[in-house]
Amino acid sequence: MKTAQHKPTSAYVHIPFCTQICYYCDFAKVYIKNQPVDDYITALLAEVAAENITALKTLYIGGGTPTALSSEQLDRLLSGLTQNLDLTELQEFTVEANPGDLSDEKIAVLKKNHVNRVSLGVQTFNDKLLKKIGRSHNAQDVFDNVAKLKAAGFDNITIDLIYALPGQTMADVKQDVANILSLDLPHVALYSLILENHTIFMNKMRRGRLDLPSEDTDFEMYNYIIDSLQDAGFEHYEISNFGKAGYESAHNLMYWNNAEYYGFGAGASGYVDGVRYKNHVPIHHYLEHADKQVVKEKLTLKEQMEEELFLGLRKKSGVNIKQFSEKFNQDFEAIYGQTVTELIEKQLLEKSGNHIFMTRQGLMLGNDVFETFLLDDD
Numbered sequence: 001m002k003t004a005q006h007k008p009t010s011a012y013v014h015i016p017f018c019t020q021i022c023y024y025c026d027f028a029k030v031y032i033k034n035q036p037v038d039d040y041i042t043a044l045l046a047e048v049a050a051e052n053i054t055a056l057k058t059l060y061i062g063g064g065t066p067t068a069l070s071s072e073q074l075d076r077l078l079s080g081l082t083q084n085l086d087l088t089e090l091q092e093f094t095v096e097a098n099p100g101d102l103s104d105e106k107i108a109v110l111k112k113n114h115v116n117r118v119s120l121g122v123q124t125f126n127d128k129l130l131k132k133i134g135r136s137h138n139a140q141d142v143f144d145n146v147a148k149l150k151a152a153g154f155d156n157i158t159i160d161l162i163y164a165l166p167g168q169t170m171a172d173v174k175q176d177v178a179n180i181l182s183l184d185l186p187h188v189a190l191y192s193l194i195l196e197n198h199t200i201f202m203n204k205m206r207r208g209r210l211d212l213p214s215e216d217t218d219f220e221m222y223n224y225i226i227d228s229l230q231d232a233g234f235e236h237y238e239i240s241n242f243g244k245a246g247y248e249s250a251h252n253l254m255y256w257n258n259a260e261y262y263g264f265g266a267g268a269s270g271y272v273d274g275v276r277y278k279n280h281v282p283i284h285h286y287l288e289h290a291d292k293q294v295v296k297e298k299l300t301l302k303e304q305m306e307e308e309l310f311l312g313l314r315k316k317s318g319v320n321i322k323q324f325s326e327k328f329n330q331d332f333e334a335i336y337g338q339t340v341t342e343l344i345e346k347q348l349l350e351k352s353g354n355h356i357f358m359t360r361q362g363l364m365l366g367n368d369v370f371e372t373f374l375l376d377d378d
């Protein structure tokens with residue numbers, strides 16, 4: 001049995017149900033109608049109970065769409081998850097919500113169950129574009145929900161925004177940014193549309209029927225959004241995340257700091273005792289198996305070092321190379337010195353004291369930078 005201080009202090013809980021299927025989405029999710037939602041919640045709470053967790057610093061309920069559950073189901077889930085927790089330890093409790101699903105009743109359920117951060121899947125404020133990407137809410141839902149959440153006492157609200165959508169123009173992006181700023185929120189997560197396999201958008205693209213902005217426009221949008229958010233007092237503290245002081249996501253920082261965490265629910269990933277695992281998916285496989293974990297991979301030293309770099313470099317503060325050398329008992333300079341020098345010459349990386357961190361250009365080309373840190377197998 002693990003001693004208390006070695007247990008992870010963060011948990012991710014996956015709710016794989018949605019009230020709509022968005023055209024760009026490749027997450028583990030299904031349309032909620034006729035799904036065994038109550039059985040799923042029962043199995044999920046049993047999976048959590050088996051770990052005997054009494055203290056967490058961060059708890060994150062994602063999906064899918066947690067607010068696709070009914071108010072009663074949401075209440076059973078949240079109260080079940082928190083009933084054995086020492087709530088004085090719980091710093092950040094986030095629930096993802098779809099603006100179209102978030103009723104007054106559900107907001108009251110969130111409040112009652114100690115949720116203190118709500119992540120709204122806004123994507124864009126343009127109703128035509130929302131329809132075009134398969135979302136079921138409209139911009140007015142977002143304004144209404146934010147007002148209601150604030151009235152209920154939620155000040156820590158984050159919204160997801162996607163840019164480079166099909167048919168989107170710079171003027172649309174400027175309007176989205178103006179709307180975000182008018183809401184006066186403390187956190188924004190920003191993503192460029194990525195075409196994933198097995199999505200409606202990928203099928204359309206293959207048939208030549210997706211009108212995406214050019215790479216230049218994509219870059220212009222990216223720069224415009226970053227500049228506008230920074231001018232408005234947001235710090236670009238991670239590749240995709242912007243927060244006002246004190247509102248950086250503690251849960252997400254835990255991932256980027258390469259800490260361990262539990263992952264519960266169908267298709268959820270976790271990292272416990274040096275083992276990265278993934279749970280069964282789809283839902284009926286998850287329900288059928290007593291051992292919920294299907295993939296378990298003990299990381300080698302090389303993999304651990306690579307992950308530390310890939311995750312750490314996502315943050316604006318980057319990686320502390322002295323701490324890296326101490327943590328892994330390796331000489332960072334001897335292993336990565338040459339790579340770092342080359343990336344600095346290409347203006348993708350900067351070094352200051354013991355820290356290396358990406359430039360804006362590096363952040364935009366994230367994966368290309370990460371690849372250069374991959375080590376050859378021995």
Ligand code: SF4
Binds near residue numbers: 017018022029064098
């Ligand atoms: S983007 Fe979110 S709401 Fe849309 S299908 Fe994917 S998980 Fe569901």
